[in-house]
Amino acid sequence: MKTEFDILRKSRALFLKELEGLTLAQLHTIPTGFKNHIAWNVAHVLVTQQLLHYQLSELNCLCPDDLIETHRKGTSPTVTFSEEEFEEVKELFAGLPDTLQEDYEAGIFENYTEYPTSTGFVIHSIEEAISFNNFHEGIHYGIVRAIKKFV
Numbered sequence: 001m002k003t004e005f006d007i008l009r010k011s012r013a014l015f016l017k018e019l020e021g022l023t024l025a026q027l028h029t030i031p032t033g034f035k036n037h038i039a040w041n042v043a044h045v046l047v048t049q050q051l052l053h054y055q056l057s058e059l060n061c062l063c064p065d066d067l068i069e070t071h072r073k074g075t076s077p078t079v080t081f082s083e084e085e086f087e088e089v090k091e092l093f094a095g096l097p098d099t100l101q102e103d104y105e106a107g108i109f110e111n112y113t114e115y116p117t118s119t120g121f122v123i124h125s126i127e128e129a130i131s132f133n134n135f136h137e138g139i140h141y142g143i144v145r146a147i148k149k150f151v
Contacts, residue, residue, distance in 0.1 A: 004130045005101040008049075011137045012097055015042060016090065018144050022151070028080055031150035036077050038147050039086060041140045043071040043079075046093045048136055052129045053100060057109045062099060063092050073118070104130075 027039040050061040070079050109126040116122045123129045
């Protein structure tokens with residue numbers, strides 16, 4: 001599992017690197033042909049990781065409920081973050097991979113509710129959820145890089 005956690009941390013670092021130098025307006029721009037913006041993708045990835053790992057393990061998510069409701073699967077951008085709000089999202093985004101690893105190593109993921117993903121893959125365990133989440137984050141990293149070319 002060490003490799004999976006290293007991949008997650010690397011993914012997050014790459015995401016954060018893509019955000020460098022972007023204005024708040026650029027983070028919230030939805031280019032023609034896209035359904036969302038960079039800020040939504042970052043928050044969505046954060047929320048999805050929490051839902052896949054914590055909620056489906058019958059544990060409390062470590063990000064605010066309102067962030068979950070506005071950025072979970074099936075949502076579209078309805079929130080414009082202030083600088084301070086987006087900084088909080090980025091802090092959670094950067095720090096929660098370490099928390100996940102600590103929690104995993106502490107053995108808190110005792111239960112897992114099977115979850116059929118929209119890709120057709122069915123997740124049966126926390127280990128599968130961690131692997132699948134890395135795949136999911138890679139998809140959204142690519143989307144962020146594509147959007148960035150137009151903002």
